[in-house]
Amino acid sequence: MGASTIDLHRRSAxxxxxxxxxxxxxxxxxxxxxxxxxVARQPGREQRINAGQLAYVFRMVFIGNRLYSISVxxxxxxxDQADAILFLDSFAITQ
Numbered sequence: 521m522g523a524s525t526i527d528l529h530r531r532s533a534x535x536x537x538x539x540x541x542x543x544x545x546x547x548x549x550x551x552x553x554x555x556x557x558x559v560a561r562q563p564g565r566e567q568r569i570n571a572g573q574l575a576y577v578f579r580m581v582f583i584g585n586r587l588y589s590i591s592v593x594x595x596x597x598x599x600d601q602a603d604a605i606l607f608l609d610s611f612a613i614t615q
Contacts, residue, residue, distance in 0.1 A: 539587055540567050543578050547571045559588075560613035568599075575599045579611055588613060 544551050549571030557564045557579065564581030575596040580589040590611045592604040 539580060539589070540565065540578075543567055543576070543591075544569055547574070547576050549574070549576065559611055562613065570596065577604070577608060579608055581613065583613060 540551070540554065547569050549569040552568040552570050554565060554567045557566050559579070559581040560583075562581050562583050564579060567576075567578045567580075569576040569578070573595065574593055575598070576591060576593045577599050578589060578591040580587055582588075588611075590608060592599050592607060594604070598604060
């Protein structure tokens with residue numbers, strides 16, 4: 521079961537690559553980090569981008585042929601505050 525989860529995270533990373541690049545292009549920023557995460561038992565990615573005075577945190581998950589995404593933006597301090605984290609952690613897929 522552990523190997524399957526790792527494989528799914530790798531597959532998700534490959535599928536998410538165009539979306540991750542688009543986030544960098546759209547924000548005109550520089551990717552600071554990217555990590556695997558799980559949303560509704562599905563593999564996903566979190567991406568952090570800095571663009572001058574603004575910081576962005578994107579969370580996304582692929583389910584079937586759909587991409588679900590949520591993001592916050594603000595100063596580097598704002599995107600790490602409790603309200604921003606609570607908002608990002610509320611990301612859920614219901615079906």
